[in-house]
Amino acid sequence: MSTARRPLFSVQGIVFSALFGALMSVMSFAQIKLGFSPVPITLENLAVMLAGALLGAYYGFFSIFLVVFLLVLGLPLLHGQGGLGLVLGPTGGFIWMFPISAMLIGWLVGKIKGSGWASYVAVFLVIELFGSLLLYVSGVPWFAHKYGVSLGKALALSCFPYLPGDVVKALAATLIVMPIRRIFPRPK
Numbered sequence: 747m748s749t750a751r752r753p754l755f756s757v758q759g760i761v762f763s764a765l766f767g768a769l770m771s772v773m774s775f776a777q778i779k780l781g782f783s784p785v786p787i788t789l790e791n792l793a794v795m796l797a798g799a800l801l802g803a804y805y806g807f808f809s810i811f812l813v814v815f816l817l818v819l820g821l822p823l824l825h826g827q828g829g830l831g832l833v834l835g836p837t838g839g840f841i842w843m844f845p846i847s848a849m850l851i852g853w854l855v856g857k858i859k860g861s862g863w864a865s866y867v868a869v870f871l872v873i874e875l876f877g878s879l880l881l882y883v884s885g886v887p888w889f890a891h892k893y894g895v896s897l898g899k900a901l902a903l904s905c906f907p908y909l910p911g912d913v914v915k916a917l918a919a920t921l922i923v924m925p926i927r928r929i930f931p932r933p934k
Contacts, residue, residue, distance in 0.1 A: 759801075759804075762801055763797075763805050763808045764809070766796065766797040766801060770790055770813050770823075771813065773792060774789070774823070776788060776789045777789075777825055780907065782903065783904060784837075784893075785837055785904045787908060787911055791844070791877055791878060792915040793810075794810055794847050795851060796922065797848045798849065798876070799851050799852065799873060799927075800927065803850070803853035803856065806849055806852035814844060814845055818833050824841070836892040837904075838888055838892075839885040843885065850876040850880065851872060851873055851876045854872045855923070861924060866924055869924060870916055870920040873919050873920055877912075877915075877919065882904075882905050885905075886900045886904055887900070
């Protein structure tokens with residue numbers, strides 16, 4: 747009796763991971779610079795939210811980790827920049843958390859069943875909590891460290907102004923994810 751072993755990566759999973767990595771790179775070019783903060787408003791975390799929720803924990807992590815890894819190697823994948831200077835720069839704390847965020851979103855959204863309003867609310871809360879708020883856990887202290895400012899000042903410069911936009915992105919991700927997940931299964 748032989749047991750077939752599932753490969754570590756499927757072709758479908760690799761292709762979708764590459765597509766969501768490319769989506770993240772493209773979405774990073776949509777940015778609004780605020781005069782009072784060096785942190786621009788971007789759509790990068792929307793791509794992270796979508797990758798996790800649609801690809802699941804494994805491929806969501808892989809997709810976004812691949813972007814971060816290639817950034818470290820110097821490829822200009824986020825708003826035309828790359829390299830250790832970006833990854834260790836003031837917004838590096840946010841960038842490091844992107845793969846973890848996608849993984850947690852994928853894992854938790856995968857546990858939410860159904861398509862009613864309660865499922866929409868649950869998916870929204872998971873996406874908002876792990877696709878937005880979790881990023882601030884590493885992003886804000888790192889920002890404070892790099893700029894030599896207090897945690898309160900870092901919150902004012904790199905967190906509070908961005909929260910309303912993050913809610914809108916999480917809502918958009920939820921409205922995209924819920925219909926898609928009914929008709930399109932996650933990659934195996």
